[in-house]
Amino acid sequence: MGKYILVGVDDTPESQIALRWAVEAAQERGSAVRVVRAYLHEVGNWPALGVEGYVPSTPPVDLYQADLDAAVRFAQDRLGHERGSGWLANQAPADAILAEAVDADMVVVGTRSRNKMSAAVLGSVATSVASKAPCPVVVVRGDRRSGPVVVGTDGSVDSDEALAFAFEQATASGQPLTVVYCWRPQEQHVESAESTSELLKNWLAESLEPYRAKHPAVRVKVSVLEGRASAKLVDLSQDASLVVVGSRGRGGVAGLLLGSVSQSLLHHADSPVAVVRQRQD
Numbered sequence: 001m002g003k004y005i006l007v008g009v010d011d012t013p014e015s016q017i018a019l020r021w022a023v024e025a026a027q028e029r030g031s032a033v034r035v036v037r038a039y040l041h042e043v044g045n046w047p048a049l050g051v052e053g054y055v056p057s058t059p060p061v062d063l064y065q066a067d068l069d070a071a072v073r074f075a076q077d078r079l080g081h082e083r084g085s086g087w088l089a090n091q092a093p094a095d096a097i098l099a100e101a102v103d104a105d106m107v108v109v110g111t112r113s114r115n116k117m118s119a120a121v122l123g124s125v126a127t128s129v130a131s132k133a134p135c136p137v138v139v140v141r142g143d144r145r146s147g148p149v150v151v152g153t154d155g156s157v158d159s160d161e162a163l164a165f166a167f168e169q170a171t172a173s174g175q176p177l178t179v180v181y182c183w184r185p186q187e188q189h190v191e192s193a194e195s196t197s198e199l200l201k202n203w204l205a206e207s208l209e210p211y212r213a214k215h216p217a218v219r220v221k222v223s224v225l226e227g228r229a230s231a232k233l234v235d236l237s238q239d240a241s242l243v244v245v246g247s248r249g250r251g252g253v254a255g256l257l258l259g260s261v262s263q264s265l266l267h268h269a270d271s272p273v274a275v276v277r278q279r280q281d
Contacts, residue, residue: 004032004085006104008097008125009071011063018110018140021272023075025138028172031105032083033075037068038096039089064088094128101133108138111266130266130275131247136165138242140272147241147271148176148221152233152261153204158246162276163208166244167215169274175241176219179208182229200224230264237269247277 007022009015019035026033039061068086075084089096101107111126130137151166153159163179170177181204185196201224212220225232237243245262265273 003103003105004034005029005106005108006034006036006097006100007071007108008036008038008093008110008129009067010037010093011067012110014110014140016110017143018108019071019074021138021140021144022106022108023078024144025106025108025172026075026079026083028174029105032085033079034100034104035068035071035075035084035086036093036096036100037064037071037086037088038091038093039064040092061088094125097125097129098132101129101135104133104135106136106138107133108140110140126266130262134277136244136274136276138272138274139266141269142271145241145271146175147239148178149173149242149244150178150180150233150236150240150271151244152180152182152229152246154181154229155207156246158276158278160246161278162244162246162274163211165274165276166242167211167218169242169244170218171215173241176221178221178223178236178240179204180223180225180229180233180236182225182227182232184228185226197224197226230261233261233265234268234270237265237271237273240271242272242274243269244274244276247275 005022005026007019009019022033025031065088068088072084072086087096087100089099091099097107097109107129109126109129126139130139149166149170151162153163166177166179181200183196183200201222204224205222208220208222212218233243233245243265245265247262262273262275266275
């Protein structure tokens with residue numbers, strides 16, 4: 001079922017959590033896992049290079065290889081030998097992951113726990129991969145847990161891609177699916193907010209029919225909420241197993257690869273977040 005799930009690892013606990021998440025997702029989907037362990041040594045940047053009598057130390061490639069071998073063995077022990085592979089890449093981590101993502105169904109990367117410095121902690125690798133990968137990217141925070149898959153939609157093409165991925169993930173994991181549409185009523189129309197919400201709920205339920213037909217086993221809850229999508233989805237992430245969003249929503253500006261909602265979730269969500277870009281033909 002699919003090509004493989006790609007996961008980036010290093011020597012941090014967060015990457016081990018991402019590895020476990022990827023392997024468990026592969027077990028559910030019947031997929032393979034490919035592990036990337038990247039490192040980057042730029043000999044020309046060593047300050048002592050060129051000093052007479054100086055012999056630069058050998059980069060600890062064996063340590064990187066050991067990280068990779070352990071991760072691949074972990075995947076193979078749980079998926080079978082033929083469904084676990086790896087690549088040791090002398091490249092910047094984001095570049096290595098993006099190179100392999102071309103043939104992946106999904107990319108999984110880890111990030112640190114949410115805290116007051118979360119925007120800085122997310123890191124350039126997760127941000128770059130989520131912005132540029134040609135397939136869905138799951139940024140994992142914390143151990144895997146049960147709970148609904150939550151997906152935000154706004155009727156855009158990007159959110160259609162997010163819906164398709166969310167239904168697939170709910171089917172594979174056996175978790176229920178909560179589809180969320182957020183809107184902000186204008187003050188002058190407060191008296192019609194209730195009727196507008198009902199109309200939106202009916203429209204949303206009707207728009208989901210093709211996905212329901214393709215994934216009849218998924219238990220679907222439709223939720224129309226008043227308020228900012230980023231804030232509502234962050235709240236829902238507290239009990240979710242995964243929150244899924246498109247990379248840009250309605251009104252996205254060309255060149256801004258991650259919209260405000262996806263950025264906010266990557267920085268502040270309590271659960272793993274999947275960012276789904278529009279497929280490029």
